[in-house]
Amino acid sequence: MAKRTWTARRVGAGICLAVPVLAxxxxxxxxxxxxxxxxxxxxxxxxxxxxxxxxxxxxxAYALRRExxxxxxxxxxxxx
Numbered sequence: 001m002a003k004r005t006w007t008a009r010r011v012g013a014g015i016c017l018a019v020p021v022l023a024x025x026x027x028x029x030x031x032x033x034x035x036x037x038x039x040x041x042x043x044x045x046x047x048x049x050x051x052x053x054x055x056x057x058x059x060x061a062y063a064l065r066r067e068x069x070x071x072x073x074x075x076x077x078x079x080x
Contacts, residue, residue, distance in 0.1 A: 010065070012061075012064050013061040013062075013064040016060045017061050020053060020057050023050060030043055031043050
């Protein structure tokens with residue numbers, strides 16, 4: 001069961017990394033002048049809006065891939 005969970009977490013992390021890449025590489029989605037936000041064309045503010053989005057997706061991928069710390073009794077047993 002642990003291997004299955006690890007694989008699911010790995011796939012989830014891959015999806016978290018792929019979403020921002022695909023959203024920014026799919027240019028026909030956002031090369032428009034309208035709607036404008038604070039005087040900026042959609043093309044520019046769409047890319048700027050993805051900066052915190054990318055950070056959030058990378059943090060989620062990191063959290064999924066990070067090995068959980070074991071409690072003290074399990075660490076002591078492993079060290080022998």
